[in-house]
Amino acid sequence: MKKVRIINGPNINFTGIREKGIYGNINYDGIIEIIERKAAELNYDADFFQSNYEGAIIDYIQKCFFEKIDGIIINPGALTHYSYALRDAISSVSIPTIEVHMSNIHKREEFRRLSVTAPVCKGQICGFGHFGYIMALFALRDIFDSNSPL
Secondary structure, eight states: EEEEEEEEOOOOBBBBBBBBHOOOOOHHHHHHHHHHHHHHHTTEEEEEEEEEHHHHHHHHHHHHHTTOOSSEEEOOGGGGOOOOHHHHHHHHOOOOEEESSSGGGGHHHHGGOSSGGGGGEEEEEEESSSSHHHHHHHHHHHHHHHTOOO
C-alpha cells in the first residue's frame, strides 16, 4: 500500500464558501470525502493536511520525508506564486509531488499565472475543480509504476 499525503494551503479550507464561481460549491470536507474514496479504491494510505501557515506546511512536508511517504499531492494556494521556502521544501524531500489547483491559474490574474513551486513538482494539474485531485491520484499511480514514462 502506497502512502500518499494530500496537502492544502491557505484558504483551501474555505472552498464552498468563498468565490463559488471559481472554486465550486462543494465544501472542503466534501472534497476530502471524494478524494478519500478514490484513494481507497487505488489502495492508497491517504492522509490530509491543511494549513493557512507556510511554516506548518513546510514542517509537514519534512515530516513526510521522515515517514517515508511515497507521494504528495499539494495545492499550495497563494503560496504557489511566491513561496521559495515551500519550493525548497518540496525539492529537498525528493518525494514525487503533483501540484493541483482547482481553478485554471493560467486564465486568471497575471500574478497567479506564475508558479514557483511547479518546477520542482512532477507536474501541475489545474482548471478541473476538485477532480484535479483525482487526476493527481492517477498520475501518482503511473509514477509508482516503474514502467511509466512519468
